[in-house]
Amino acid sequence: MNRRQLLAGGAGLAMASAAQAQTRFRDLPEAASNDSPNTQVPPRPSNGPDYNPVVTLNGWSLPWRMNGNVKEFHLVAEPVERIMANGMMARLWGYNGQSTGPTIEAVEGERVRIYVTNRLPEHTSVHWHGLILPSGMDGVGGLSHPAIPPGKTFVYEFDLTKSGTFMYHPHADEMVQMAMGMMGLFIVHPRDPSFMPVDRDFAFLLAAYDIDPGTYIPRVAEMTNFNMWTWNSRIFPDIDPLVVNKGDRVRVRCGNLTMTNHPIHMHGYDFEVTCTDGGWVPESARWPEVSIDIPVGAMRAYEFDAIHEGDWAIHCHKSHHTMNAMGHDLPTFIGADKRKLTGMIRKETRGYMPMGTAGMADMGEMSMELPENTIPMMTGWGPYGPLEMGGMFSVVKVREGIAPGDYSDPGWYENPPGTEAWEWTGELPEEARNTSPDTIISPRDHVRRG
Ligand SMILES: [Cu+2]
Numbered sequence: 498m499n500r501r502q503l504l505a506g507g508a509g510l511a512m513a514s515a516a517q518a519q520t521r522f523r524d525l526p527e528a529a530s531n532d533s534p535n536t537q538v539p540p541r542p543s544n545g546p547d548y549n550p551v552v553t554l555n556g557w558s559l560p561w562r563m564n565g566n567v568k569e570f571h572l573v574a575e576p577v578e579r580i581m582a583n584g585m586m587a588r589l590w591g592y593n594g595q596s597t598g599p600t601i602e603a604v605e606g607e608r609v610r611i612y613v614t615n616r617l618p619e620h621t622s623v624h625w626h627g628l629i630l631p632s633g634m635d636g637v638g639g640l641s642h643p644a645i646p647p648g649k650t651f652v653y654e655f656d657l658t659k660s661g662t663f664m665y666h667p668h669a670d671e672m673v674q675m676a677m678g679m680m681g682l683f684i685v686h687p688r689d690p691s692f693m694p695v696d697r698d699f700a701f702l703l704a705a706y707d708i709d710p711g712t713y714i715p716r717v718a719e720m721t722n723f724n725m726w727t728w729n730s731r732i733f734p735d736i737d738p739l740v741v742n743k744g745d746r747v748r749v750r751c752g753n754l755t756m757t758n759h760p761i762h763m764h765g766y767d768f769e770v771t772c773t774d775g776g777w778v779p780e781s782a783r784w785p786e787v788s789i790d791i792p793v794g795a796m797r798a799y800e801f802d803a804i805h806e807g808d809w810a811i812h813c814h815k816s817h818h819t820m821n822a823m824g825h826d827l828p829t830f831i832g833a834d835k836r837k838l839t840g841m842i843r844k845e846t847r848g849y850m851p852m853g854t855a856g857m858a859d860m861g862e863m864s865m866e867l868p869e870n871t872i873p874m875m876t877g878w879g880p881y882g883p884l885e886m887g888g889m890f891s892v893v894k895v896r897e898g899i900a901p902g903d904y905s906d907p908g909w910y911e912n913p914p915g916t917e918a919w920e921w922t923g924e925l926p927e928e929a930r931n932t933s934p935d936t937i938i939s940p941r942d943h944v945r946r947g
Contacts, residue, residue, distance in 0.1 A: 525612050525650065528571040529560045530594040534580045536737045538904050539602070546604040548686035549694070551750065552904060554701040554739070554891070555731045556682075559599035567608045567654070570601055572623065574645075574667070574679065575616035581727060582735035584872045585821075587706065588713045589678035589730065590617060596730045597702050598665070598681030605660040605688040611653045613645060620644035620669055623653065625683060626752075627663035627774035627796065630655035638669030645669075660687040662772050662798045664702060664752045676717040678704060678730055680754045693777065695800060696745035696901070701728040703791065703813075703889065705755035710822050711868035720756060726818040726888035733819070733890035734877030738906055739811065741803045742899035748772075749811075751789075752796035759818065761797075762788040763893060765809035772798035788814055803895045808879075808910040813889035821874045821887035880909040 531537070537557040539550035544563050551558070561570045577591040592598030603609050615621050622644050624636035634655045638644030645651045663683040667674040682700050687693060705723035707716040715725075728736050741747055752774070753759055769783040774796035789797050812819050867873065877884040884890075896907050931937065 525614075526562045526564075526569045526571045527560070528573045528593060528614065529599075530573070531557050531599065532578070532594045533557075534731065534735075536904060538902065545607065546686075546688065547690060548602070548604055549690075549696075549698060550602055551600060551682070551684050551698045551700045553600045553682060553729065554699060554737050555729045555735075556595065556597060556701075557599050558602050559593065561603075564610070567610045568603050569610045569612070571612045571614065572598065572601075572665075572681075573614045573616055574621050574623075577678070579678065579730045580735075581725065581730060582732045582821075582872050585732070585870055586713060587678070587708055587715065587725075587730070589706075589715070590674060591678050591730075592681055596678030596680075597704060598679070600682040600684060600700060601665065602684045602686065603657055604686045605657055608656050609654070612650055613653065614650040615645045615647055617674075618647060620646050621667045621674060621679070622651075622669040623665050624668035625653070625655075625663065625665050626794075627661065628655070628683065628685075629658045636665075636668050638667075641668075657685045659776060660685045660692075661774065661776050662700075662750045662752070662796045663774055664754070664796060666754060673717040675704075675754055676706065676715050676719065678706070678715075680704060682750070682752065684750070693771065694746070695748040697739075697741055697803075698748045698750070699739050700750040701752075703728060703751065703753045703755050703759050704730055705757075706730075708822065710871035713870060723755070724822040726755075726813065726820075728889055728891070732821055732872070732888050733812075733886050734884070736889075736891040737904075738891055739893045740899060740904045740907060741893060741895045742901070742903075743803055743806050743895055743897045745803045746800065747803050748798055748800045750796065750798040751791055753791040753793055756793060757815075758790055758792050759889065760788045760790045760814040761811070761889075762814040763809060763811040765805050765807055765893070765895075766801045766803075768799045768801035770797050771800045772796075806895050806897060806910070807912075809893040809895065811891050811893050812886065819875070819886045819888045819890045821876070822871050 534555050536552060536555050538552055539558040542548060545568060559570050561568050572592050574592055577589050577594055577596050579587050579589050579596050581587050589596040613623050620638065622636045622638035633641055634653050635641040663685065664680060665683050666680040680702055682702060684700065704727045706725040706727065707719040707723045708725050725732060751761055767785040767787055769785060770789060771778055771783065789799055791797050875885040875887050877886055894907055899907065
């Protein structure tokens with residue numbers, strides 16, 4: 498049986514649960530499942546109020562059904578396999594076939610009913626982070642309601658009182674379940690489509706894992722020493738680009754469910770935070786930024802007008818977070834002459850290559866032999882060579898003439914003639930050098946001070 502058949506076959510087993518019995522609906526909505534790691538652009542809604550769907554990087558949005566005036570979703574918590582990048586698969590826990598789980602999208606003022614089926618080997622719950630709802634729907638296992646036992650289905654039902662950028666995650670055995678990848682985005686669109694409209698609306702969650710090279714399952718007791726820094730459980734070079742038509746108004750929504758902060762830096766633009774998980778930021782309270790620090794357990798959405806064509810890097814500014822697993826715990830050899838050592842090692846291991854004596858950029862180009870199920874620490878090729886990046890990195894691709902709804906990769910940007918850095922081969926101006934350990938007051942300063 499494939500996963501879809503499994504889900505369909507098991508849909509009836511939870512009918513007896515107490516929460517279920519309280520509703521007057523006799524059948525569960527279909528539990529849609531998806532195991533493709535490609536970005537799936539949701540269609541415009543075919544029923545209910547209209548909105549411009551978000552595009553979840555390397556993810557998808559959960560289908561729903563209308564039951565009277567209630568929008569019904571069916572989340573299934575279950576073990577999943579996630580291709581983090583070509584050559585690297587992780588055995589995680591997630592929702593409906595994926596980690597991160599599918600994005601839930603609905604509209605301010607709607608009432609949602611979310612069936613949550615637990616197919617994990619232990620109990621779980623779902624907390625709706627940032628949403629205003631009745632205490633008993635808040636999803637803290639043991640506090641808001643009993644945790645959902647394995648094999649059971651619970652129902653969460655509440656009104657969406659405000660629009661904005663939210664997320665969901667378990668509030669039961671949280672350390673394990675979040676370290677295993679259980680999380681998803683919850684986007685509530687404004688009831689008034691003319692409020693804060695954008696042409697492109699991207700969303701992703703920051704998730705960190707500790708997966709030793711050669712293994713498949715994250716260490717769940719880790720607090721600080723993670724080695725896989727992901728967006729929606731994907732790592733560069735296989736995080737999809739953010740494809741944008743020149744002139745579009747663009748929103749990027751990002752939530753942090755790792756154990757550390759992430760300064761997300763985007764090149765080529767300045768922009769403003771317009772929304773947090775607390776709500777929309779009034780215009781008078783915004784300021785320009787080029788990096789946005791996203792604290793643990795928080796969300797930020799920023800916006801810009803895509804007027805500058807090009808390929809613009811977007812990444813976490815912590816350099817260890819743009820590296821994959823092999824890059825951690827490396828000794829520093831910069832400046833060390835390893836020629837003698839190399840000779841000795843080569844007697845034992847033919848073809849041994851000394852690395853890192855002039856920095857580590859050589860690791861971006863080399864295809865060293867790796868354990869199974871891991872990819873190089875810094876990798877990814879651009880039009881001019883290796884990018885020497887991994888983890889939390891992607892590219893915002895702004896191009897002229899991209900059709901609405903088209904998110905396919907347009908390839909690399911060709912810099913117009915005369916707009917690209919070039920090699921200088923002529924006479925060099927004199928190099929100014931400062932060899933003094935003392936503060937040197939510039940002449941102008943000196944004069945001003947009299
Ligand atoms: Cu980071």
